[in-house]
Amino acid sequence: MNKTYKIAVIGGDGTGPEVAAEGLKVLKAVSEKYKFEYETKDFDFSGKRYLETGKLVDDKDIAELKKYSAIFLGAVGDPAVKPGIIETGVLLKLRFSLDQYINLRPVKLYDSKFCPLKDKKPQDIDFVVVRENSEGLYKGMGEFKNKGTKDEVAIQISYNTRKGVERCIRYAFECARKRNKRKKVTLCGKTNVLTYAWDLWQRTFYEVAKEYSDITTDYAHVDATTMWFVKNPEWFDVIVTDNLFGDIITDLGAMIQGGMGIAAGGNINPEGVSMFEPIGGSAPKYTGKNVINPLAAICALGMMLETLGEVKAAEAIEKAVIEVSTKKLKSLAAGKMGYSTAEVGDLVVNNL
Ligand code: IPM
Ligand code: MN
Numbered sequence: 001m002n003k004t005y006k007i008a009v010i011g012g013d014g015t016g017p018e019v020a021a022e023g024l025k026v027l028k029a030v031s032e033k034y035k036f037e038y039e040t041k042d043f044d045f046s047g048k049r050y051l052e053t054g055k056l057v058d059d060k061d062i063a064e065l066k067k068y069s070a071i072f073l074g075a076v077g078d079p080a081v082k083p084g085i086i087e088t089g090v091l092l093k094l095r096f097s098l099d100q101y102i103n104l105r106p107v108k109l110y111d112s113k114f115c116p117l118k119d120k121k122p123q124d125i126d127f128v129v130v131r132e133n134s135e136g137l138y139k140g141m142g143e144f145k146n147k148g149t150k151d152e153v154a155i156q157i158s159y160n161t162r163k164g165v166e167r168c169i170r171y172a173f174e175c176a177r178k179r180n181k182r183k184k185v186t187l188c189g190k191t192n193v194l195t196y197a198w199d200l201w202q203r204t205f206y207e208v209a210k211e212y213s214d215i216t217t218d219y220a221h222v223d224a225t226t227m228w229f230v231k232n233p234e235w236f237d238v239i240v241t242d243n244l245f246g247d248i249i250t251d252l253g254a255m256i257q258g259g260m261g262i263a264a265g266g267n268i269n270p271e272g273v274s275m276f277e278p279i280g281g282s283a284p285k286y287t288g289k290n291v292i293n294p295l296a297a298i299c300a301l302g303m304m305l306e307t308l309g310e311v312k313a314a315e316a317i318e319k320a321v322i323e324v325s326t327k328k329l330k331s332l333a334a335g336k337m338g339y340s341t342a343e344v345g346d347l348v349v350n351n352l
Contacts, residue, residue: 005038005069005308013047013086014282015292015341016074022294022345023072023301026320029349030305030313041068045090047078056089062097070304071098071275074297075282088140095133100267100275101164102171103131103246104303107233107253107263111326114258117230125256126181127236130172131246133267135164136197138243160197160242165204171270172240173212182237185209186218188225188245201242226252254279261293261332262325264300266307276304283334291335294345295321320351 009024011017024040031038043065045057065071076091094100109115109125141157169187176185187205191198202219209217218235220228222245228235229252241249254263260280267275278296286292299321306314324347330338337344 002035002037005036006067007038007040007304008043008065008068008071009040010043010045010071010073010090012045012074012076012090012282013078014075014284014287016076016282018074018288018290018292018341019278019294019297020072020074022341022348023297025345026298026301026317026348026352027305029352030310030316033316033352034310034313036310036313038069040072045076047076047081047086050078050081050086050089056086057093057097059097062094065094065098066273068273070308071273072301072304073275073277075278075280077282077284079284092138092140094275095267098267098269098273098275099134100269100272101132101134101167102268102270103129103133103243103250103265104175104268105129105131105246105250105253105263105265105279106303107250107257109257110262110322111258114262114325114332115256117233117256120233120256124234127233127253128175128179128238129246129250129253130168130175130238130240131250132164132168132240132242133246134243135159135161136243158194158197158242158244160200162200162204165201166208169201169205169208169240171268172238173208173215176215176238177212179237182216183214184216184218184237185212186220186225186236186239188220188222188239188241188249190222190245191219192221197242205240222249225249229253229256250279258325258332259293260296261334261337262295262299262321264296264303266300266303268307274304274307276300276307286334289335290340290342291337292341293329293332293334293337294341295325295332295348298345298348316352317348320348323351324348
């Protein structure tokens with residue numbers, strides 16, 4: 001008897017439920033083709049629910065989610081709720097409480113026509129960002145002094161532990177080995193200014209590197225990294241960085257691979273429950289219009305299946321996404337695809 005995967009589905013806000021539905025359509029199709037069983041359960045952690053009940057994600061929800069094989073997330077962010085509440089109370093609460101300490105964000109160009117950079121080809125843009133996902137400036141540590149006065153000071157602390165940094169760096173080296181492409185890990189930091197945090201990161205990086213003599217190392221400051229993303233993206237294979245830098249550079253990464261319509265990521269706890277999501281937001285202005293691109297969510301679903309060990313299904317999804325995006329879609333942008341959200345989901349299913 002094969003095991004049955006238990007998938008927790010968090011549609012979330014805005015276009016989240018629409019793109020998640022297309023992902024689930026693809027999940028149903030690949031499960032039939034590759035013969036695995038799964039069941040899903042919806043969890044409502046939306047802004048709407050928060051406004052009605054005051055509820056976000058609580059410890060009981062976390063205990064429940066720990067019983068699942070994986071979490072599939074649409075999007076979070078409701079313009080009706082003050083910024084920061086849903087983000088910290090839902091997304092960051094899930095990432096932190098489930099100790100999803102890696103945010104894995106592949107940046108892969110499927111066709112030159114999707115790339116805003118001149119003369120860049122698919123072979124030039126194929127790297128992954130390993131973003132530390134549990135510490136740094138996201139930890140929420142800090143304080144106000146003299147709040148509201150002209151002498152106000154706001155302090156926001158970047159919190160980096162040796163253990164947290166090391167497990168992230170080690171994951172990046174393992175990832176470079178597994179990818180078996182350029183076999184290179186680039187540390188992206190700011191050693192010239194942030195002399196505590198990046199001293200720890202740098203020391204740890206070169207210590208861990210000694211265990212991986214087959215992998216080349218490199219270092220780039222975060223500002224320079226954004227420049228190289230535009231100028232020489234072909235230099236990168238695996239990039240490892242902290243939480244905030246990873247957040248910033250992966251939005252740029254998403255753009256050079258064709259935009260938020262295609263960019264997916266995984267919040268990974270290699271020993272626990274991981275969560276997969278399209279990295280774009282909830283796109284409120286497109287909500288309910290059936291125009292948002294579901295490919296990012298479908299790619300996130302593929303990452304989920306790969307992590308669960310359904311590698312053949314994941315490969316089939318990527319092939320279908322390449323086929324549909326390069327041969328059918330006019331653009332990867334919402335409203336400009338030449339097809340509706342649901343039609344793009346159907347096209348992927350038909351190309352499996
Ligand atoms: C992301 C998002 C989140 C982040 C927000 C919504 C809290 O931008 O997943 O990149 O900053 O991590
Ligand atoms: Mn972001």
